[in-house]
Amino acid sequence: xxxxxxxxxxxxxxxxxxxxxxxxxxxxxxxxxxxxxxxxxxxxxxxxxxxxxxxxxxxxxxxxxxxxxxxxxxxxxxxxxxxxxxxxxxxxxxxxxxxxxxxxxx
Amino acid sequence: xxxxxxxxxxxxxxxxxxxxxxxxxxxxxxxxxxxxxxxxxxxxxxxxxxxxxxxxxxxxxxxxxxxxxxxxxxxxxxxxxxxxxxxxxxxxxxxxxxxxxxxxxxxxxxxxxxxxxxxxxxxxxxxxxxxxxxxxxxxxxxxxxxxxxxxxxxxxxxxxxxxxxxxxxxxxxxxxxxxxxxxxxxxxxxxxxxxxxxxxxxxxxxxxxxxxxxxxxxxxxxxxxxxxxxxxxxxxxxxxxxxxxxxxxxxxxxxxxxxxxxxxxxxxxxxxxxxxxxxxxxxxxxxxxxxxxxxxxxxxxxxxxxxxxxxxxxxxxxxxxxxxxxxxxxxxxxxxxxxxxxxxxxxxxxxxxxxxxxxxxxxxxxxxxxxxxxxxxxxxxxxxxxxxxxxxxxxxxxxxxxxxxxxxxxxxxxxxxxxxxxxxxxxxxxxxxxxxxxxxxxxxxxxxxxxxxxxxxxxxxxxxxxxxxxxxxxxxxxxxxxxxxxxxxxxxxxxxxxxxxxxxxxxxxxxxxxxxxxxxxxxxxxxxxxxxxxxxxxxxxxxxxxxxxxxxxxxxxxxxxxxxxxxxxxxxxxxxxxxxxxxxxxxxxxxxxxxxxxxxxxxxxxxxxxxxxxxxxxxxxxxxxxxxxxxxxxxxxxxxxxxxxxxxxxxxxxxxxxxxxxxxxxxxxxxxxxxxxxxxxxxxxxxxxxxxxxxxxxxxxxxxxxxxxxxxxxxxxxxxxxxxxxxxxxxxxxxxxxxxxxxxxxxxxx
Numbered sequence: 001x002x003x004x005x006x007x008x009x010x011x012x013x014x015x016x017x018x019x020x021x022x023x024x025x026x027x028x029x030x031x032x033x034x035x036x037x038x039x040x041x042x043x044x045x046x047x048x049x050x051x052x053x054x055x056x057x058x059x060x061x062x063x064x065x066x067x068x069x070x071x072x073x074x075x076x077x078x079x080x081x082x083x084x085x086x087x088x089x090x091x092x093x094x095x096x097x098x099x100x101x102x103x104x105x106x
Numbered sequence: 107x108x109x110x111x112x113x114x115x116x117x118x119x120x121x122x123x124x125x126x127x128x129x130x131x132x133x134x135x136x137x138x139x140x141x142x143x144x145x146x147x148x149x150x151x152x153x154x155x156x157x158x159x160x161x162x163x164x165x166x167x168x169x170x171x172x173x174x175x176x177x178x179x180x181x182x183x184x185x186x187x188x189x190x191x192x193x194x195x196x197x198x199x200x201x202x203x204x205x206x207x208x209x210x211x212x213x214x215x216x217x218x219x220x221x222x223x224x225x226x227x228x229x230x231x232x233x234x235x236x237x238x239x240x241x242x243x244x245x246x247x248x249x250x251x252x253x254x255x256x257x258x259x260x261x262x263x264x265x266x267x268x269x270x271x272x273x274x275x276x277x278x279x280x281x282x283x284x285x286x287x288x289x290x291x292x293x294x295x296x297x298x299x300x301x302x303x304x305x306x307x308x309x310x311x312x313x314x315x316x317x318x319x320x321x322x323x324x325x326x327x328x329x330x331x332x333x334x335x336x337x338x339x340x341x342x343x344x345x346x347x348x349x350x351x352x353x354x355x356x357x358x359x360x361x362x363x364x365x366x367x368x369x370x371x372x373x374x375x376x377x378x379x380x381x382x383x384x385x386x387x388x389x390x391x392x393x394x395x396x397x398x399x400x401x402x403x404x405x406x407x408x409x410x411x412x413x414x415x416x417x418x419x420x421x422x423x424x425x426x427x428x429x430x431x432x433x434x435x436x437x438x439x440x441x442x443x444x445x446x447x448x449x450x451x452x453x454x455x456x457x458x459x460x461x462x463x464x465x466x467x468x469x470x471x472x473x474x475x476x477x478x479x480x481x482x483x484x485x486x487x488x489x490x491x492x493x494x495x496x497x498x499x500x501x502x503x504x505x506x507x508x509x510x511x512x513x514x515x516x517x518x519x520x521x522x523x524x525x526x527x528x529x530x531x532x533x534x535x536x537x538x539x540x541x542x543x544x545x546x547x548x549x550x551x552x553x554x555x556x557x558x559x560x561x562x563x564x565x566x567x568x569x570x571x572x573x574x575x576x577x578x579x580x581x582x583x584x585x586x587x588x589x590x591x592x593x594x595x596x597x598x599x600x601x602x603x604x605x606x607x608x609x610x611x612x613x614x615x616x617x618x619x620x621x622x623x624x625x626x627x628x629x630x631x632x633x634x635x636x637x638x639x640x641x642x643x644x645x646x647x648x649x650x651x652x653x654x655x656x657x658x659x660x661x662x663x664x665x666x667x668x669x670x671x672x673x674x675x676x677x678x679x680x681x682x683x684x685x686x687x688x689x690x691x692x693x694x695x696x697x698x699x700x701x702x703x704x705x706x707x708x709x710x711x712x713x714x715x716x717x718x719x720x721x722x723x724x725x726x727x728x729x730x731x732x733x734x735x736x737x738x739x740x741x742x743x744x745x746x747x748x749x750x751x752x753x754x755x756x757x758x759x760x761x762x763x764x765x766x767x768x769x770x771x772x773x774x775x776x777x778x779x780x781x782x783x784x785x786x787x788x789x790x791x792x793x794x795x796x797x798x799x800x801x802x803x804x805x806x807x808x809x810x811x812x813x814x815x816x817x818x819x820x821x822x823x824x825x826x827x828x829x830x831x832x833x834x835x836x837x838x839x840x841x842x843x844x845x846x847x848x849x850x851x852x853x854x855x856x
Contacts, residue, residue, distance in 0.1 A: 025844060029837045037836075098836050105834025 013054035021047030034086045034096045038079075045075045107167055107199035107229060108350070112160045116201045116227050119156055119237070120276040122149040127269025134262020142262035143252040146269045150248050153276065154241040157234070164234050167197050168684055197684045200282055200350035202226035207285065218341045224348055226282035230685040235495060235678075236279035236427055239502050240420045244272050246657035247419075250510050251411035253653030254517065264304060264409065271297035275420050279427060283344040284333045284359070287428065291329070291392065294421045295322045301416065302408040314404035321401040325391015332384030336363075336435070339377035345431070351686040360687065364434040364694045381435055382442030389425030389446075395483060396453040399476045400783055406468040410513030413468060418475050418509055419502035426482045426498055430491045433691025438698050443487050447571065450483025451578045456780075458585040462592070463766075463776035467512045467523045470593050474549065475505055477582060481564050484579060489695050490567035491688060492679045496672060497564055500556035503664035504548035510658055511542040515597065518649035521609030525593060530602035537650050539598045541658045546594045548665040550587035551744045556669030558740065563673070566736045580743055587747025595755040 024043030031037045049068050056064015086096070093100040107113060126149025134142040202224045210220035227233075248268055255264055274297055278290025296319075303315030337343050340362045347357025356362050367375055389395070394402040405417050416422070429436055429446065436442055454477045461473035478501050485494030516523050518535055532539040548557040561583060569576025672678040682688055754762040766773045775781070831842065 025840075029840050029844070031837075101836065102834035105832055 010054055010058050014051055017047045017050035017054065019047070020044075020050060023047075032098050034089065034098055035083075037098065038082050038086065041082075042075060042079065045071060107164065107197050110160070110163055110199070112156050112163065113199045113201055113229055116229070116280065117203050119153045119227075119241070119280065120273045122152045123269045123272040123276070125149060127266045127273065130262050130269060131266035134266060138262055140256070140261060142265045143248065146248050146265045147245075147252070149269055150241060150245045150272050153237075153272065154245040157237040157241040160229070161234050161238050164197060164229075164231060165681070168195075168231075168681070195684055196230070196351060196353065196686045196689055198228065198230040198346070198351045198686050200226060200228050200346070200348070202282070202348060216341050218338050220341070221337060221343075222348070223283055223285035223343060225286065226344075226348070227280040227286075228282040228345055228350075229280070230351075230687065231681045231683075232427075232430060232495065232685040232687055233280055235499065235682065236423075237276065239423075239499055240275045240279060241272065243419050243502050243506055243661070244268075244275075244415055246660050247411050247415040247506060247510070250414075250513075250654050250657040251409075253651050254411055254510075254513055255409060260304065264301070267297055267300045267304070268411075268415070271301070271416065271421075275424075278424055282346075282348075283342075284336065284432075285343055287431075288326075288329065288333060291388070291424060291428075292326065294416070294424065295319060295326070295392070298322075298405070298412075298416050298421055301412040302405045304408055304412070308407070310404075311407040314401070314407040318401035318405050321398050322391045325388045325398055327387075328384045329388025329391075332381050332388065335377050335381055335384065339371075339374045339381075346686055353686075360432060360434045360690055364438070364690050366697070378435070378438060382439045383445070385428065385432065385435065386425075386442065386446055386449075389428055389483075390449065391425075392428075393422045393425030393479045393483070394476045395425075395449055395480060396456060397782075399453060399457065400786060402476055403469050403472040403779070406466070406472050410468070410509055410516060413472070414506040414509035414513070417472065418505035422475065422479055423482070423498045423502070426479070426486060426494050429483075429486045430495055431687050433491060433687050434694050436486075437489065437691045437695045440698070443489065445487075447484050447487025447568070447575060450480040450485075450487055451568070451575050451582075452480070453477070454480030454484065454582040455578055455585070458582045458589065460776050460779050461589045462585065463773050465524050465526050467515065467525060467593065467597070468509070470525075470589060471505065471508050471512060474508075474586065474590070475501075477586060478505065478549075481561060481579070481582070484568050484575060485564040488567045488571035488575065489699075490564070491691065492682050493560065493563040493567050495682060496678050497560035499672065499678075500548070500560040500665070500669050503661050503668050504545045504555075504557055507541060507545040507658060507661040507665055508549065510654070510661070511538050511545060514538045514649060514654060514658075515542075519605055519609075520607070522605045523609075525596045527605045528597055528603055529600045530598070531604075532598045533602060534604065535598075535649055537655055538658070541655075541662045542598065543594060544662045544665055546590045548669075550590045550748060551583055551740055552587075552748070553737070553741055554666075554670050556665050556667070558737075558744070559669035559673040562733075562737055562740045565740060566733060569736070580739065583740060584743045584747045587744045588751050591748045591751035592755050595751055596759075599756050600759070 021044050024040045024045075024047055027040035027043065028037050031040060049071055052064040052068045052071065054064070056062060056066075056068075089101070090096060112119075123146070126145035129145040130138065130142045138144070204225050205222065206225040207221060207223040209222075212220060214220040215222065248265070251264065251268065255261055258264065271294060274290045274293025276290070278287055278294060281287040281290060299315045299319040302318055303311050305311045306315075333343060336359055340359050342357070342359050342362070344358045345360050346352075347355070347361075349357065351358075356365060363374075363378060363381075370378075391398040402417055402422070406413055408417075436446070457473045457476035457480065461470050461477065464470045464473060478497070482494040482497050482501070485491065485497060512523070514535060515528070515531065515538065518531070519528055522528065544555070548555040551558045551561045565576060565579045565583065568579045683692075754765065778784075831838075
């Protein structure tokens with residue numbers, strides 16, 4: 001497949017991916033709601049995925065996309081796990097606030 | 107002398123008692139028990155036999171005019187005159203078992219960059235004399251001890267320690283270098299500690315043992331430094347070199363120290379100024395001179411045979427031996443010689459005065475020993491080492507006799523030793539009474555017993571050196587006679603008085619006459635003719651069994667004849683005069699003192715150094731008359747002392763009490779030993795204890811505190827981290843991770 005991507009345009013894709021990742025990171029660090037924290041981790045995933053695909057296209061092969069499939073599967077599995085854990089945590093404290101679990105300090 | 111069988115096999119002399127001690131020590135408790143004395147009898151007896159044989163062989167060598175010491179391995183040949191200035195004959199030999207210590211590069215042998223100490227023995231007349239005293243008297247004391255200590259628990263322990271002691275003492279007197287001397291020195295100190303503390307369940311005995319060891323240690327400290335200094339200055343600690351004494355060849359320490367001062371380096375001259383003082387500190391500690399004498403009276407806590415052997419005849423004489431052996435290290439230093447003489451004289455009078463008011467039999471004899479050792483030190487200090495050794499030999503006989511007799515008395519009196527509690531024992535212990543009388547006469551210096559000759563020689567030599575010394579010695583002789591006979595008259599003569607209760611500390615040993623009779627009055631009616639074991643009839647005690655009496659008789663014979671035998675014809679002087687130590691010391695003395703004044707001929711008296719060939723006729727004549735005057739004066743003084751004791755302690759005893767009351771201040775001071783122990787306690791021990799307490803507190807709070815701090819800081823760090831980083835806040839953890847990644851990226855990419 002001929003490169004349909006202008007090399008200069010790679011930076012834009014990487015920037016988008018990076019910005020998504022950073023937004024996810026900051027969101028994860030600042031949010032208190034457990035589900036929203038998890039949402040941000042998913043956002044981080046997507047940022048990484050965008051980078052992967054961009055690099056794959058840049059190198060003219062499907063490696064990036066193939067690896068993306070892996071990442072997406074993992075993200076899905078992890079989503080199910082995380083939501084299960086959140087449900088359990090909610091059952092103990094009747095709240096989705098991350099601060100409720102501060103007793104693990106020290 | 108080198109080829110004698112005994113010299114070639116001289117390792118047996120210390121080895122056999124050591125093996126005996128090991129046998130008694132390892133097998134005594136379970137197997138040998140009451141027979142533990144056999145290995146020691148055999149071991150020490152063998153050493154004693156070898157010593158006597160060696161003595162006769164050495165005398166034989168001299169008699170046949172055997173010339174100077176044989177070179178190592180070769181037969182005796184006449185080499186002396188060429189190298190030795192005066193052609194003095196000497197008899198000596200060396201036996202090196204193995205090289206014990208060899209440190210440094212052998213290329214530097216002879217300098218102080220190479221230290222070598224051989225496990226070797228040096229034989230000469232002085233060694234042979236000391237060996238005979240140690241092993242001979244030691245053997246008889248072990249015989250006595252078997253009777254005395256019968257029935258004791260720990261019987262095997264006693265004999266094992268005795269064997270160890272004989273081993274150490276023989277190493278001391280036979281040693282070929284200062285290190286062997288020091289080995290023996292420390293070994294006898296150890297055995298003294300073990301034996302004084304034999305009754306370790308008794309607190310007083312434990313304290314006395316510690317005291318003896320610690321006070322000795324003070325002396326040993328000086329001695330050790332002296333040895334190190336002598337090595338640093340002269341490069342060797344061997345007396346005459348590993349190959350033995352060769353006249354004219356200065357291999358050993360004693361010869362190097364005797365070289366003319368012009369040939370020495372500055373450092374060596376400096377060291378020789380201080381060395382005698384350091385060495386004499388050791389001698390003062392071991393031989394119980396002022397101010398390190400305080401351990402000897404307390405050492406009487408040990409069993410009586412120990413007091414006799416160690417604290418009268420052998421160990422305490424090690425200091426005198428050392429000064430006699432290392433004559434050339436002392437003689438050149440006039441201040442040192444005067445110190446030795448004056449300290450000896452002071453101690454003699456001081457200790458004698460304390461003995462005047464002691465009531466414990468053994469304490470009287472202990473102070474007497476300190477006093478007589480003072481005599482010996484005066485002898486060696488006034489350049490009359492033969493007299494010092496002479497008195498050493500005679501004193502060994504009669505003092506051991508006196509101590510052992512006291513032991514017999516102690517056993518008979520059920521552990522009591524206070525002379526106020528006993529009197530008139532001549533009916534209870536007839537044989538002992540005569541033997542003790544002989545000992546007392548010898549100690550008091552009554553002609554013709556042994557003590558007279560040796561003490562007289564010392565007094566004469568002291569007078570010639572300095573009239574002050576002479577007067578002090580005569581005064582001490584008077585005091586000696588008085589306190590000796592005070593004891594004798596109080597204990598053996600007079601109305602009969604025996605204690606009826608055993609002394610609380612009486613250990614029950616030797617109580618083969620023990621079980622039933624104590625508690626009733628009317629004790630021992632000694633059946634002098636019946637040495638059989640006591641039967642049910644409790645009046646038939648035998649307090650004088652043969653096992654204990656025979657050694658006493660032997661010692662008494664020695665106390666009677668040893669003096670005259672050695673003095674007559676100057677036998678001992680001639681004998682010792684062929685020792686390289688004495689020859690060297692004499693020559694050095696001649697150089698040192700004759701240079702100073704022309705008429706000092708009698709100062710350095712060749713007779714007392716044992717070099718009769720070099721005496722001038724005029725001096726001989728003046729000496730002889732002077733001597734007879736001294737003999738008369740000494741006898742008068744001794745008889746005066748005995749007379750005073752008779753009048754105060756036999757004829758009219760209450761007079762003694764009245765006299766003591768009227769002089770109560772002085773008498774009190776004497777009885778309390780002039781409070782020297784209390785002074786040491788307050789001035790030395792308590793401050794040291796306080797300082798120790800301070801250091802202990804310092805250690806506990808400061809040093810241990812530092813250690814604690816070192817353990818605390820990581821804890822603190824962890825606590826801080828716990829409080830700051832582990833907040834339980836998930837986002838906080840995430841932040842930490844991000845920061846960590848950021849730092850890594852920064853580091854990697856920058």
